[in-house]
Amino acid sequence: MPPRPGEARPDSCPAHTQTPEQEAARARRSEDATAIIAAELADWAPSVRTTIWSGSPASQIIKAATEFGADLIVVASGSTGITETVMGSTAHRVLNYAPCPVLVVRR
Numbered sequence: 001m002p003p004r005p006g007e008a009r010p011d012s013c014p015a016h017t018q019t020p021e022q023e024a025a026r027a028r029r030s031e032d033a034t035a036i037i038a039a040e041l042a043d044w045a046p047s048v049r050t051t052i053w054s055g056s057p058a059s060q061i062i063k064a065a066t067e068f069g070a071d072l073i074v075v076a077s078g079s080t081g082i083t084e085t086v087m088g089s090t091a092h093r094v095l096n097y098a099p100c101p102v103l104v105v106r107r
Helices: 020-041 057-068 089-097
Strands: 073-076 102-105
Touching (some): 057 073, 057 089, 073 089
């Protein structure tokens, strides 16, 4: 049985190693993408807070919702695989384990 989102699990594959330069470039790309999204959302609310997290998307969404005391999580269904025919696996996990209501939006 797979661990619940947010729980530690043993690595099933070798660790991915990156050079410091590759890691710095990845961090810059993440920061640039986050800034673009934050600028788009700036007019929607009094303040937009950005944070970059690394790890399993479902686990990190649940962790952030818990940490920030979220009232609602909105997640796209985004299914591309055969196993999750109605919604994507990230949306499915978030829906099942979130600490608050979840709105799943079809693309």
